[in-house]
Amino acid sequence: MKLLELFWAFVKIGAIAFGGGYTIVLIVKSALVEKKKWLSEKEVLDYLAMSTSLPGIIAINFSAFTGFHRAGILGAIASVLGIICAPLIIILSVAGILTRFSDHPWLKYALEGIQLAVCALLLSFVITLIKKSVNTMGTILIAAGTFCSFCLFHLSPIWPMIVAGLIGWLCYKYSKKVFGS
Amino acid sequence: MIFLGLYVAFFIAGTFAFGGGFAIIPFLNDMIDKYQWFTTKDLTTIIALSELTPGAIGVNMATYGGFLAGGILGALCATLGLVTPALIIVCMLAHIWKKINQYQSVISAFNAVKASVAGLLFGIFLTMILPLVSDSIISLQNLKVITIFTISLALARIKNLPVFVVILVGAGLGILLGS
Numbered sequence: 001m002k003l004l005e006l007f008w009a010f011v012k013i014g015a016i017a018f019g020g021g022y023t024i025v026l027i028v029k030s031a032l033v034e035k036k037k038w039l040s041e042k043e044v045l046d047y048l049a050m051s052t053s054l055p056g057i058i059a060i061n062f063s064a065f066t067g068f069h070r071a072g073i074l075g076a077i078a079s080v081l082g083i084i085c086a087p088l089i090i091i092l093s094v095a096g097i098l099t100r101f102s103d104h105p106w107l108k109y110a111l112e113g114i115q116l117a118v119c120a121l122l123l124s125f126v127i128t129l130i131k132k133s134v135n136t137m138g139t140i141l142i143a144a145g146t147f148c149s150f151c152l153f154h155l156s157p158i159w160p161m162i163v164a165g166l167i168g169w170l171c172y173k174y175s176k177k178v179f180g181s
Numbered sequence: 182m183i184f185l186g187l188y189v190a191f192f193i194a195g196t197f198a199f200g201g202g203f204a205i206i207p208f209l210n211d212m213i214d215k216y217q218w219f220t221t222k223d224l225t226t227i228i229a230l231s232e233l234t235p236g237a238i239g240v241n242m243a244t245y246g247g248f249l250a251g252g253i254l255g256a257l258c259a260t261l262g263l264v265t266p267a268l269i270i271v272c273m274l275a276h277i278w279k280k281i282n283q284y285q286s287v288i289s290a291f292n293a294v295k296a297s298v299a300g301l302l303f304g305i306f307l308t309m310i311l312p313l314v315s316d317s318i319i320s321l322q323n324l325k326v327i328t329i330f331t332i333s334l335a336l337a338r339i340k341n342l343p344v345f346v347v348i349l350v351g352a353g354l355g356i357l358l359g360s
Contacts, residue, residue, distance in 0.1 A: 014235065014236050015235055016235060017235050017236060017237070024237065050274075053291060054267075054270060054271070054274070055195075055196060055197060055198055055199050055266070055270070056195055056196070056198055056266060056267035056270060057195065057198060057202060057205075057237050057239035057240055057263065057264070057267060058202075058237070059236075059237035059239075059240070060195075060237060060239075060240065060263075060264050060267040061267050061270075061271055064267055064268055064271035064272070065271055065275060068271060068272060068275050069275075073272050076268055076271060076272055077268060080264050080267070080268055083236070083237070083240075084236070084240055084244075084260055084264060086235065086236065087234060087235055087236025087237070087240060087241050087244060088244050088256065088257070088260060090234050090235065090236075091230065091231075091234055091236075091241055091244045091245050091248070091256070092244070092248060092253060092256060094230060094234060095230070095245055095248050095249075098226075098230070106356055108359075109355045109356045109358075109359030110352040110353075110355045110356050111226065111352075111355070112313070112355045112359060113329050113351040113352045113353065113354045113355020113356065113358075113359070114225065114226070114229045114348055114351050114352050114355065115222070115225040115226075115229075115309070115313060115351075116310075116313065116326060116329040116330045116333055116351055116355070117229070117329070117333040117337075117347050117348045117350065117351025117352070118225045118228045118229050118232075118309070118348070118351075119225070119306060119309050119310040119313075119330060119333075120330055120333035120334040120336075120337045120347065120351075121228070121232070121333070121337050121344060121347055121348075122203070122206070122228070122302060122305070122306045122309065123303075123306050123334060123337075124334060124337035124338055125203050125302065126299055126302045126303050126306060127338075129295065129298065129299045129302070130299050132295075133292065133295040133296050133299060134296045134299050138293070138296075139292065139293065139296035140296075142293055142296040142297050142300070143296045143297065143299045143300035143303075144300060145300070146296075146297040146298075146299075146300030146301055146304075147300035147301070147303055147304050150300065150301055150304035150305075151304055151307075154211075154214050156211050156215075157197070157207035157208055157210075157211055157301050158193065158197055160297050160300070160301065161197055161199070161294050161297050161298070161301075163297075164293040164294050164296065164297035165290040165291070165293055165294045166290070167293050168289040168290040168291070168292055168293025168294065169286050169287075169289055169290040169293075171289060171293075172285055172286040172289035172290075173286060178285050178288055178289050178292070179289035179290070179292050179293050180289070180292030180293060180295075180296065181292065
């Protein structure tokens, strides 16, 4: 019963959460903290901090933490399956429609504009990321090095990320100074 | 066999995605080269559709990318692959994570990885925008590209403006200037 309840609560959250991660946290706060009292406000903040620093999609990590908190491993699985439910159905229906009308000239022109808007969003995200995380000599070198390796070789993104992680870890090990701060 | 491939590829993306939904874009880009599941042009549509529909952006990207590669079953495999590592990591770390997170060495490593993601995403930005730019520098096509891109970037930098507004304005400008 607890599992079904968790699943359904997260199906509803997934259906109205536009924009991902942080929106989901806000909805969880009003639905699960204030209405259902499944967890406290402090727990929400803790789980958010943990979800952000762990690898993986923030919203998924957060749902898994909330589900785990309420009903253990099965609770985590129920919440994550719930949160992907509505988007899965919506995307599949939109994708079906999109492929049917893809020859329409208006859609073609619209898609060209959308591609440029997406490029702008990506660059804007990179700017924010650089302001937040690329602000010391070391981090600038890593970002530039990764960019060059991306342009020169078509490597899987895992390798530059693993190398960067190792460098950050070794730097702390030998200098006792946190990398990038 | 494409379904197992999708599951594994998105499992890897889910394991290494540091810093939010956009962090899986380098992995989608890698799939274009390695498996030809979709094209660079599809990638921008994947991102746009994921922003326009509710749900976590990373998950939506996996769903639509998986759909393009292998239909509805492909979408399911990709999405489940993406969320599996999160489930494993969270269930394992739920109790001990607070302690690990205080280890300065872990923070050091994560900081370096985030810087690396910035470099990767800038590279992908170039591979996405360069095909849209025409070879002759002064041309109607480039004027259109510069106009739409500049307006979109200005909108994207406005705090608290919903992302779907940027995409809808882009679509409107595309129709307006294209026809």
